Amino acid sequence: MNLDIGCTRLLIGKCGEQHLLRNQAAYLLATAWHETGHTMQPIHERGAVSYFYKYEPGTSIGRRLGNVNKGDGYLFRGRGFVQITGRRNYTFSSAKLGADFVGNPELVLNPDHAADIIVLGMKSGWFTGKKLGDYVTLQQSLFIPARRIINGTDCASLIAGYAVGYDAALKAIGYGG
16 A cells, blocks of 8 residues: 555554554554545545435434534535534534534545544544444454444445555554554
């Protein structure tokens, strides 16, 4: 895996600041690689405004995401390295990082903010309640079930394969050694 694509080095640095193990950093990078369409740049969820109607208040998804105002579905569409979605997630991330993501959702596309969200979120279980330490430790690298940190088991084997490659690349540069 190429560690010089997009914001990969920024993510590695943030992983180091949070004392992530090499295999944890590898899984985080694999997740970012997958979620950003292999760009390693913060992105926004694509689609016509009508695509985001499923996130509007009054829908089951919209209620779960904490969307309360008409237009919240599109306003709080997925952004970042892991595409946080919904007013509730933007409010939570704002409180944790001290940035006004609710007032200015585009701030989530700032690489520093997006990196903090993915690193702290995966480390602490912000997204689904599952965290890196539940699956990836000094003793084990359960990369396939680790997908539950972000999104159930969607593409779990594919991302696990990326993580193996990132683990080797991080080992080669001495991360965590």
